[in-house]
Amino acid sequence: MLKKTALVIMMLILLLGIPSYGMASLKPIEIYINDVKIDSDVPPMIINDRTLAPVRVISENLGAEVFWDNDQRLVQIMTQSKTIILRIDDRKALVNGQEIFLDVPAKIVNDRTMVPLRFLGETLGAEVSWDNDLRRVIIDRSGAIIVDFSYEMIEGKPSVVIKGDSPMEYTITEIKEDNRLAIDVTGHLATLKNGIYIYDSFLNKAVAGEIFSDPPITRVVLDLQSMVSYHTYQSSDKTSVILTFDNILEDVKIESQRHDFLVKLKTTNPATMNYFFLSNPDRLVLDISDAMLSELDPPEVPKNDFVKDIRLGQFAENTVRAVFDLKGDINYQVFQDDNVFSVIFSEVNTVEDVQVISADDADIIEIAASGEIGYELKTDKNNKKLKIVIPGVAIGTNLLDQDVISVKDNIIDNIQLVKVKDSKNYNLEISVNLNSFTSYETLSSPPAALIRLAIHSSPLKNKLIVVDPGHGGSEPGAIIDNVQEKDLNLDIGLKLKKLLEANGARVFMIRDDDTFVSHFVRAGMANEIDADLFISIHNNSAGSGASGTETLYFPDPEKKLFAQAIQNAMTKYVGLNDRGIVERTGIVVTRETKMPSALVEVGFMSNKSDLALLMTDEFRQKVAEGIFQGIVNYLSGRID
Secondary structure, three states, rough: OOHHHHHHHHHHHHHHHHHHHHHHHHOEEEEEEEEEEOOOOOOOEOOEEEEEEEHHHHHHOOOOEEEEEOOEEEEEHHHHOEEEEEEEOOOOOEEEEEEEEEEOEEEEOOOOEEEEHHHHHHOOOOOOEOOOOOEEEEEEEOOOOEEEEEEEEOOOOOEEEEEOOOOEEEEEEEEEHHEEEEEEEOOOOOOOOOEEEOOOOEEEEEEEEEEEEEEEEEEEEEEEEOOOEEEEEEEEOOOOEEEEEOEEEEEEEEEEEOEEEEEEEEEEOOOEEEEEEEEOEEEEEEEEOOEOOOOOOOOOOOOOEEEEEEEHHHHHEEEEEEEEEEEEOEEEEEEEOOOOEEEEEEOEEEEEEEEEEEOEEEEEEEEEEEEOOOOOEEEEEOOOOOEEEEEOOOEEEHHHHOOEEEEEEEEEEEEEEEEEEEEEEEEEHHHHHHHHOEEEEEOOOOOOOEEEEEEEEOOOOOEEEEEEEEEEEOOOOEEOOOEEEHHHHHHHHHHHHHHHHHOOOOEEOOOOOOOOOOOHHHHHHHHOOOOOEEEEEEEEEEOOOOOOEEEEOOOOOHHHHHHHHHHHHHHHHHOOEEEEEEOOOOHHHHHHHOEEEEEEEEEEEEOOHHHHHOOHHHHHHHHHHHHHHHHHHHHOOOOO
């Protein structure tokens, strides 16, 4: 007993004799980010001369999100341009799929995930230094980080968006002789891509590169189409630079015939119009909203019996006005076909006959008129109806007593003829009431003396559908028990292709073998071929308890409807848990595609039950049939 007491006393004496500078060496390590001290409930620690710090504290202060997978004991740190994966006690890290070996692996300390601080900070675009005297880690990330640049619709207008994680300044330089524009933005370029390729009426391509590092300057060079109009501005928080293309009136064409006079006004993008009549003197006024007047020469009006002169002007900031000075009391028709606005001046024409010619897989509707007439085709999926609107015409004597033309075949139920008076004139509306909404194509273009329309029995007929099996090549996606997601996705995609082609669709496969294709190239392919629909096929991975099917979409009304149709059909055919549709803004293939698009996550490979099903050919066939039915339902207007 005496020996134990003496031992305790000696230990106390030794502890009390430790000099003060020895205690000072145990001062906790501090972290400063951009001169601001960062507090943490678990202080950083040094292992093998490397500083480890709590992952969530550092990542979130550098603008990244953190996700923990308890089953696989790994942490994911994500920004819009980078994904970092660290597994506990594993010196191998993944940065955007590339392997990097660490001096010290991630550790669990006091229920906190500790990661190598210098590796994490520098990977997230910061400079990391160590002050040994102050025992302080100094992290400096000067300037903004450009996390994305994209081409998207903003308030109905095509726009290039350069997005940063903090406020940015910018300047613009025009190179008019080359139709180029350079936008210099203060910030580091940290995106996975350096170019977007569009080739529409406004933009050919945009290429980005960092041209200075101190201060950081990123230059985005836009290769424009000729004579485009644009304006630039910043988001309210100044974290985005936005260049929006203005819709311009780019062309006016005049065709003068003996019995009619046709004027076509073309804008670079679809717009809305309004027209009205003024008297004393007689004038027809056409206003095109959301449009700008380009440097067009005044149109020369040839000799005719209908129009004296045509005057163009910028009536309001976003409205182009065309004024037609008339020669007398004449008939006129105004109609729109996408981005072309046509005005026909003529004597009064009549619709003389409506015929339906049945073929093997289609009905051909022929509408005969006494002369060339303008018309507009409108669709109503919900009411299973196509409507042909013909302004300013009379009904011929052959049709006066036929308000309803009964067809009663497997495509068309009946055709109705209705005279409708609007604020400007009388319109003839020819409504084609279908048994179910389906695909169609116009076989004539306005104006025409014979309007021809083909209505197919299959809603897939001649539709161009892009099938995108996710991942591929060096990007395997999720890997569980040696099963690679890319292989499952491809097999489902090929099965879907067979179903679609067997029912009349044209199919473009983003990949039909084990090939890597970048996300932006996938979207660019679909845009370039002007596809009708885009469907991307993936499988999920998370904790072992997660299960089921979900469909992701970019926030756009039509894309949301398409996603809902896919999700509803998949749930019925596949039978997994219904996780619903999920809005996601950061998915390139659904954001950058111009047509309705969706990304279906079939099941969770990390769930043993889901994976066992996915590994069977029978189940993958059911998946393909579910996606197929969702596409058919969307095209037919059946979302529920």
